[in-house]
Amino acid sequence: xxxxxxxxxxxxxxDRKSIAKAITIIENNMPEAQELIAQIFPHTGKAHVIxxxxxxxxxKSTLIEKIVREYRRKGKTVxxxxxxxxxxxxxxxFLGDRIRMxxxxxxxxxxxxxxxxxxxxxxxxKATKDAAKIxxxxxxxxxxxxxxxxxxxxxxxxxxxxxxxVMHAPGLGxxxxxxxxxxxxxxxxxxxxxxxxxxxxxxxxxxxxxxQMSNKKGGWKPPVLKTVALTGEGVPELIEKLEEHRCFLxxxxxxxxxxxxTKAEAELLEAIKERISRALIDQLKREGKFDELLQEILKKKxxxxxxxxxxxxxxxxxx
Amino acid sequence: xxxxxxxxxxxxxxxxxSHDRGAKVVARALRDAGMEVIYTGLxxxxxxxxxxxxxxxxxxxxLSILSGAHKTLFPRIMGLLKKQGLTDVMxxxxxxxxxxxxxxxxxxxIKEIFGPGTTTEEIxxxxxxxxxxxx
Numbered sequence: 132x133x134x135x136x137x138x139x140x141x142x143x144x145x146d147r148k149s150i151a152k153a154i155t156i157i158e159n160n161m162p163e164a165q166e167l168i169a170q171i172f173p174h175t176g177k178a179h180v181i182x183x184x185x186x187x188x189x190x191k192s193t194l195i196e197k198i199v200r201e202y203r204r205k206g207k208t209v210x211x212x213x214x215x216x217x218x219x220x221x222x223x224x225f226l227g228d229r230i231r232m233x234x235x236x237x238x239x240x241x242x243x244x245x246x247x248x249x250x251x252x253x254x255x256x257k258a259t260k261d262a263a264k265i266x267x268x269x270x271x272x273x274x275x276x277x278x279x280x281x282x283x284x285x286x287x288x289x290x291x292x293x294x295x296x297v298m299h300a301p302g303l304g305x306x307x308x309x310x311x312x313x314x315x316x317x318x319x320x321x322x323x324x325x326x327x328x329x330x331x332x333x334x335x336x337x338x339x340x341x342x343q344m345s346n347k348k349g350g351w352k353p354p355v356l357k358t359v360a361l362t363g364e365g366v367p368e369l370i371e372k373l374e375e376h377r378c379f380l381x382x383x384x385x386x387x388x389x390x391x392x393t394k395a396e397a398e399l400l401e402a403i404k405e406r407i408s409r410a411l412i413d414q415l416k417r418e419g420k421f422d423e424l425l426q427e428i429l430k431k432k433x434x435x436x437x438x439x440x441x442x443x444x445x446x447x448x449x450x
Numbered sequence: 451x452x453x454x455x456x457x458x459x460x461x462x463x464x465x466x467x468s469h470d471r472g473a474k475v476v477a478r479a480l481r482d483a484g485m486e487v488i489y490t491g492l493x494x495x496x497x498x499x500x501x502x503x504x505x506x507x508x509x510x511x512x513l514s515i516l517s518g519a520h521k522t523l524f525p526r527i528m529g530l531l532k533k534q535g536l537t538d539v540m541x542x543x544x545x546x547x548x549x550x551x552x553x554x555x556x557x558x559x560i561k562e563i564f565g566p567g568t569t570t571e572e573i574x575x576x577x578x579x580x581x582x583x584x585x
Contacts, residue, residue, distance in 0.1 A: 148535070151507035159455045222456075223481035229502065230491035236498040242505055247456070247486045 135163040139170045145270045147242060153265045154244055158258040168261050171268040178210070178267035179377045180274045182288035184254060184314065185298030187280020190324040192231035194298065194360035195275055199235055201363075201370045202273050208240040210266030210274040214255050217247040224248075228277060242266060253287025254278035260291045260398075286317050290397045294376045296369075298322045299338065301330040315341065318353050320372050326357035326365065351379050411446050420445070457485040457581065460508040462499040463492050464527065467517035472544060476512060479570035480577065496526040504534055509584055510577055513543040513560075520547050520555065528558045540582045544568065 132140070138156070141149020153171075157164045183191050192213065199209045213228035224247035235241045244262060251257040255278055266274045278288050288295060297318035315338075323335045338355045354372050358365035415421045424438040433441075461477045463470055470492055477487045488506050490499060503511055511531075515523065524543070531539060537559075544564040547555065552563050562576055 148504055151505055155455075155507045217486075218481065221482050222484040224486045225477060225481045226486060226488045229488060229506075233491055233494065233498055233502070236501045236505075237495075243502075244505055245486075245488050249456070 135166060139167060142171055142265055142269050143174055150242060150265060150269050151244070154246075154258070154262045157261040157265070158246065158249075158256070160258075164261075168264065171265060174268040175264045176267065178263075178271050178274045179294065179373070180263050180267065180276065180292045181373060182276045182278065182292030182295045183298065184278040184281045184285065184288050184295065184317075185322075185324075186300070186303055189280075189298040189300045189303075190358075190360040191277050191280075191298055192228040194322070194324060194358060194366070195228075195277055196232045196235065197358075197360055197363040197366045198275065198370065198373075199232070199241055201366050203238065203240055205370075207272040208270065209242075210263075210269070210271035211241070211243040211277065212246055212259055212262050212266070212274070213243065213277045214246050214248060214259060214279050216279050217249050219250060222250075242269070242271065248279060251287075252285075254281045254285030255287050255291060263291055281314060286314060289317050290394060290401075293380055294319045294373055296320045296322055296373075298324055299334055300325045301328045301334045303334075319351060319376050320369070321353055321355040322365075322369060323355065323357045324360050327359050331357060351376065411443070415442055415446055457510065457577070458506060458508040459485050459487045459510040459512060459577070460490065460499070460503050460506060461487055461512045461514065462490045462494050462502070463514050464494050464496060464499060464523045465515055465517045465519045466493055467515065468492050469516045469545075470514070472516075473512075473514035475570065476514070476544065476573055479574060480512075483574045483578070485577075496523055496530055499527055500530040500534055500536070503531070503536060503539060508539060509582060511539055511541045512573075513541065514545045515543065515547070516545040518546070520545075521551060524555055524560060525558055528560070531559075538582050538584045540577075540580060542573075542576065544573075 138149045138152050142153050153167055156167055183195060185191055195211060199211065202209050211232065215224055215226045215228060217224045226245035226247060229243060229245055232243055235243065246256045246259060246262065248256045255276065259276060263274050263276055276288060276291055278285060295317050297314055299321065301323065321338050323331050325331065335355050335357055342353060356365055356369055356372060358369060420442055424433065424442060427433045428435055428438055459480050461473050463473055477489050481487045488508065490502055513527065531537065541560050542562045542564065543555065543560050547563050547565065555563060561580060564573055
């Protein structure tokens with residue numbers, strides 16, 4: 132058995148060290164990454180993948196700890212992927228989400244992995260989706276993905292998770308924020324955390340009002356829940372809604388199929404994009420045009436956008 | 451198309467003291483040196499630290515302790531690392547560890563001990579120069 136096969140077998144048996152190695156392989160995009168994902172892919176699709184997003188300081192990590200405990204109480208195994216930002220200046224990262232979850236570290240039914248964005252935009256890292264697949268294939272009943280503290284347009288999580296929880300806390304903005312496009316549109320469940328604070332009801336009402344303006348017909352109506360992550364208040368109700376949404380996804384065949392199709396479509400498009408751009412850039416560099424134009428940019432003879440247009444137009448004609 | 455391996459470091463606070471300034475300063479310095487630093491927070495058991503190192507697949511563990519319990523906790527941590535087959539992880543320590551205990555701690559497999567007055571540059575250099583070869 133090769134080393135990769137050993138790791139794949141280990142993952143499928145739920146071995147924690149193999150899971151750890153597998154995530155490292157895909158995170159570093161090592162040569163065996165593609166084979167690994169190809170081998171585990173048929174074993175995915177069983178876990179309920181939940182995405183949790185919201186502003187930094189809303190209480191995501193703290194809430195996840197309580198959500199995991201509740202799922203554990205129900206006898207389910209849980210995987211958590213917690214994403215924090217990579218510094219665009221040094222490439223380093225401080226991954227601190229675990230601090231709130233360390234009491235779960237020695238629970239054998241729980242696996243927690245911290246990931247840095249490695250400058251991937253959209254609130255997660257490039258490898259997050261595949262890391263979720265690994266935890267799914269390893270037999271976790273529930274996989275929770277915590278995005279970086281997200282503001283408005285970090286919506287990449289929709290490509291990873293089946294159920295999206297968007298978290299708010301009182302005092303972060305008025306009803307105008309609630310009407311904005313982006314993150315508010317991806318929620319299957321809204322959570323107003325820190326519900327023991329002043330204005331929590333107002334925040335919940337603003338979101339409700341925004342939802343009533345929506346003309347989305349039929350289907351799932353996103354509920355607005357209130358929680359206090361520190362004490363766990365409201366968490367059982369949240370789990371109930373999460374389960375409800377899972378049933379909704381599973382029960383309604385058409386809806387589920389279209390969801391899966393959208394997800395597959397996005398994945399396929401992304402894979403194509405990556406390969407096309409890589410092939411094009413390689414070709415341009417091989418032909419020497421790249422360096423030629425680079426010199427011209429440095430001499431201020433042409434701007435980068437015009438240079439790119441020139442290169443791409445020519446390359447596509449040749450391809 | 452390999453994106454290159456990032457150095458992953460676990461900074462852990464075993465035992466009961468809550469002096470985490472040093473741990474945070476070191477974590478920040480390693481972050482600024484381009485590493486991915488996972489911080490456990492305070493009051494970690496040996497089991498929590500080793501399990502975290504396993505799940506996070508770290509290359510390096512930095513233990514910060516000022517309580518004086520290193521002679522109890524470090525052997526336990528090193529023993530558990532061995533049990534989990536994590537002998538390829540480099541472990542260093544810092545905090546208050548008396549001179550006379552240093553050789554005993556190093557015999558356990560702790561590669562280096564940084565006492566008060568150590569600069570963050572020294573730690574960064576040490577970590578970078580002594581990275582373990584891992585597969």
